[in-house]
Amino acid sequence: MDKRSYFWIPRSEVAFFQSLVDSTDNIARIRTEQNTETEAKIILIYDSSLEAEVRDLVRYYEQESGNIAKTV
Numbered sequence: 692m693d694k695r696s697y698f699w700i701p702r703s704e705v706a707f708f709q710s711l712v713d714s715t716d717n718i719a720r721i722r723t724e725q726n727t728e729t730e731a732k733i734i735l736i737y738d739s740s741l742e743a744e745v746r747d748l749v750r751y752y753e754q755e756s757g758n759i760a761k762t763v
Contacts, residue, residue: 696735697763705731
């Protein structure tokens with residue numbers, strides 16, 4: 692069953708985050724649902740069996756970028 696995670700990241704980081712998702716054998720689909728001047732609301736859609744891997748991916752993004760993915 693598909694699961695969804697929603698969070699905000701800086702708009703300037705969307706391409707970087709997309710590249711991380713793509714480099715992990717596409718464990719999730721990524722959508723940008725909403726934009727403000729500085730942030731983008733990201734939706735990750737993934738199989739519930741991959742939840743731990745998706746959490747690890749978000750943590751890795753935070754470590755590499757120095758930004759916090761603000762969960763919605």
